Amino acid sequence: MPARDLTTEDLAAYRRLTAEAFGGVPSEVPAPFSPAQIPIGIDAAVVPGDERTMLAAGACIRRDEIALGGGTASCGGIGGLAVHPAHRGVGLFSELIDAALGRCAAEGMAFSMLYPSNPAIYRRHGYQLIARTHAIVLPLGELQRVARVPGRRTVAVTEHTMPRLRALYEELTAGDNGMLRRRGPLFPEGLPAAPWGAILLQDDEGRDRGYLSFSRISPGSDGAGLEVHEVLGRDREDLLALLHHLGSWSTVTYAARLRLRTEDPVLDLLPGGGLRTPDDIVPLVMMRLVDTARALRARPAPEHCRGTLDLWVEDTTPAAASCRAAGGWRVDVHDGAIEVEQLDPDAAPASLEGSLGRVELDVHAAALLLSGGRSLADARRLGLRAESDPPAERLLDAVLAGPRPSVMDAF
Structure with missing residues (x-):
């Protein structure tokens, strides 16, 4: 068929x-x-x-x-x-x-990604759960306790200033794992459709420091009359300034539903104990490794990481023949880059010469790890196959370190 x-x-x-x-x-x-x-x-x-x-x-x-x-x-x-x-x-x-x-x-x-309603049927084809979307309901009155940050001012986002917001998004999420790059043609230029709105945060020198995007909505059962899509800033002070601004909405609505990244620094700044989770189904994100070599080459290596390991990925799922995930690769890490060379399976024992050792992953562990922000120990705790020589494990963990994946599909 x-x-x-x-x-x-x-x-x-x-x-x-x-x-x-x-x-x-x-x-x-x-x-x-x-x-x-x-x-x-x-x-x-x-x-x-x-x-x-x-x-x-x-x-x-x-x-x-x-x-x-x-x-x-x-x-x-x-x-x-x-x-x-x-x-x-x-x-x-x-x-x-x-x-x-x-x-x-x-x-x-390099990858395939989806948002499943039934994860089990996709897992059979090699997809692995890597993230979930996060949101909280925030009583806006509590933000009135956030002090104004000197040296910060807000600017309306218009057709003229939207390119600055896009550039800031690219910069502030570049080191993340999983965040969409939001480029054309999937994300056309111009403002998103109403009721979307946003404000830019600037310092006294006119430098863009962060932004807050939102949509005014009719209050639901959780009392939220504002959907806050993103709060992004360069540093802690910028995020505090944006939260102070968000508190100004308390004059027109009781609460906001705030979308968060997996390890969002905003959580460390929110005052009070009135935070709640929405009464919604938890949206999940699954990733499938499609091409192991491309996934490795796409990621820069930390400058301090140097060494060579042999990576073997096993794929026994029905989709194995459709992908380029299974096999063995010599992975050489140096000078901030990752070089990948495919290995001959028949030469596997000899391939260890000059290598720190061997890492063996099933395709689910490979999807989890190459998506970033997780360790081989994490994969083993999930019951996935992740076997390794200790020196090779330390190198691979260091190369793939970073924040756990977050996926937000719109501004």
Whole structure:
């Protein structure tokens, strides 16, 4: 049951398929596929015993780019994956996932990422849970206790100043793991659609120090009348200045729902004990290693790290043949860079010459570790295969160190 690229002629059929799977009513004039997406699908006519000309399954691959410890890696974001109810249970889901991963590999992507409602079915294809999105409900009156920070002022974000916000985002999240680079064509230039708004924070010299983005909403059951998308600043004082500004919203709404990164420094600055978590389903983020060599080369190495190790990745999932994750690589770390050379499996014992040792990972441990911010010990605590010679383990842990992954898909 081969998958194929979808075209403009398939738009209506794909929109009907996804509307039936996820809810809603498809538009009579469906929005065209984005140039930042690769839509693929499987025709019903290729299902044995069924000659109807309709779309049996479909998905879109986003051409994402993610931050990787100071580097940038290409990543296929899988979304809109749906199988028609009449064609479920015959293997089309696996067929479509494998085709999507094969296309990611052909496009030179290092990873694939998705936000699952059922993690188990994706785990069977090599996806590993790497992060969850975080949010808190913050009583805004408590922020009135945050003192004003001297030498800081706020500036409205307009069409004219939006490029400065984008540049600041790129700079402040460059050292993160997993954060989207938010570049075109996925993220077109200009302001996001209303009711989105934002303010920039400047110092007395006019240098941009941070920003706060938000949307005014109708209060829900948690009392939040403000959705705060991001609070980013260069340092602690900048974040305090932004929180002081956020407290000014207490005159018009009781609380804000604040989106956070995994290890967000904002949490260390919030006063009071009135913080709550929203009563929502926890959105999860899963990552699949598609190309081990590309994932390693995409990341710069810490300047102090030097050495060589042999990395072996085992992939026994159904999607193994679609990806370039399995195999062995000589990983040489020096002068802030990572060089990778594929090893001959038959020469594995001899390959240790000149190496600190051997690291052996299953594909789930490899996805967890190469996404950044986790150690081999973390992988073992999760029950994943992560075996290593101690010197090689210390080197790999040092190379992949950093904040745990965070994924925020919009400004």
